[in-house]
Amino acid sequence: MKLEPAAFGVHTFDGVQLGAIETPKTFTWSRERNEVSRLQLTAPMQDLGAEITPWLHWVSCWHGQSLQWIGPVQETTRDRTGMSVDCRDVSTFMWRTRTQTTRRWSGMDVAPIAADLWAEMLTLHSVRADPIVLPARTDSRYDFEVKSDLKMLHQDMDALSKMGLRWTVAKGRPVLGEQPVAPVAELSEHDLSGGAMIRRSGAKTSNDVRVQGKNSAVTGRTPLVGLHLQSIMSLDDLGGATNIETAAAQYVNRRSAIRDELVIPTSATLSPDAPIELNQLIPGVHLVVSALGLRTVLRLDQVTVTGGAEGTSVAVRLATPDVLTDLEKAGAQVQT
Known part of the structure; x- marks a missing residue:
């Protein structure tokens, strides 16, 4: 790069x-x-x-x-x-904006709900930056309600984030929703500074998850080689039986898998020859990374560009996606 x-x-x-x-x-x-x-x-x-x-x-x-x-x-x-x-970036206005509307959404993906709230915030502050809403990647739908002036907007966004909202700001525009599963580039360990590691951890594993919402609770279970690893997730702002059932299914799906993960140091920087462009480095996109005999998909969570007397560097923070199987279907194969 x-x-x-x-x-x-x-x-x-x-x-x-x-x-x-x-x-x-x-x-x-x-x-x-x-x-x-x-x-x-x-x-x-x-x-x-x-x-x-x-x-x-x-x-x-x-x-x-x-x-x-x-x-x-x-x-x-x-x-x-x-x-x-x-x-x-413009998302800082969420801490300087009260919720601007009283409204209820029924059976919707969280990204369009967030876009409606962001659009009102940006209009209030005369910021010309229409939100980009990405196509929904799952069938999860929620009911959501806000009241004007009752909360600051970042509190409503926190509630939507607990339901699965993912967002970033790129070049001044909010990008709402999950990025497509198809990787945008393929990197090798030679394209990244620092040493990669392979980690197999069960520290956060549970296959019997009870989600406690505002008015009710639902337990989601999935088989895991005879194990019964239990946990409780508290989502105090989440109401409605359908919402809580959806959240329980999502959490147990994310937490029940034990897999090999490729770990890239948080200080890793891209080499000048890395086959990717700065415009492609949008948080949430996926990259195929090969190292230590493992070829897998990682999600970009952060990019940091630093310049000074010694030149300019691009650091990336990569993480294992929540649902790896969806990404494997997009073309990434695990090899040993």
Whole structure:
């Protein structure tokens, strides 16, 4: 993976330019799965440093001609010689927005529900970034209800996340739902720094899961070589018998398998020759990775781009997908 040089522009939310941050000394920006992402940079002191105002001004990060990150400034510091800027992506507005509507959804995938709530939040803050809703990958459907001004929006998103909502922000746009199962690229251990490991763990395994919701509880069970490993999952915000039954089926499916997992160090960086582009590194996508005689699929949970005097690096955090069998059907075969 070869990156074009980074450039940083400062502007208002509606695009009025303040200027460019010249000759940054260091910078870091990320994309996260179900988390607010961040951009931080330091630079020599320059005229616009005294003008940058949190929330009013945004920073855009470009690599070559491609926008890669954008979000509102949260904090700046400066002295006679230098300045620093700390930003978050648009999901940070969930902590500055009360739920804007009173509404009930029935029998729906969680991603379109989240998109409706996000759209109202972005309209309130005059942010032009229509949510991207990915096609549902399962038949799981839920009933969900919100009331205007009763909660902050991040609390409603937390409740939807417990029902399976996955989201990220890429290039300023929210992406809601599970990414397709088809891997976007194939990597070998030579494409990643650090040493891979194979782990076979039963620390979180249970095949008899009781899900306790708001008004009732359901137990989901699946056979596992004669074992009866029990657990309880509390979902206090989840109501409705159908919702709880669906959640129980999902949890027991995720927790009942014991498998070999390929573990890549959290500090792993991509080599300059890795066969993948920065635009493909969206949290939630899947990658085929081969190492230690195991060829399997991993999910991208985080990408972090860091630049400084020694150059630019791209770090990735990879994890085993929740339901590996679906991914194996997409073409990834486990080999020894």
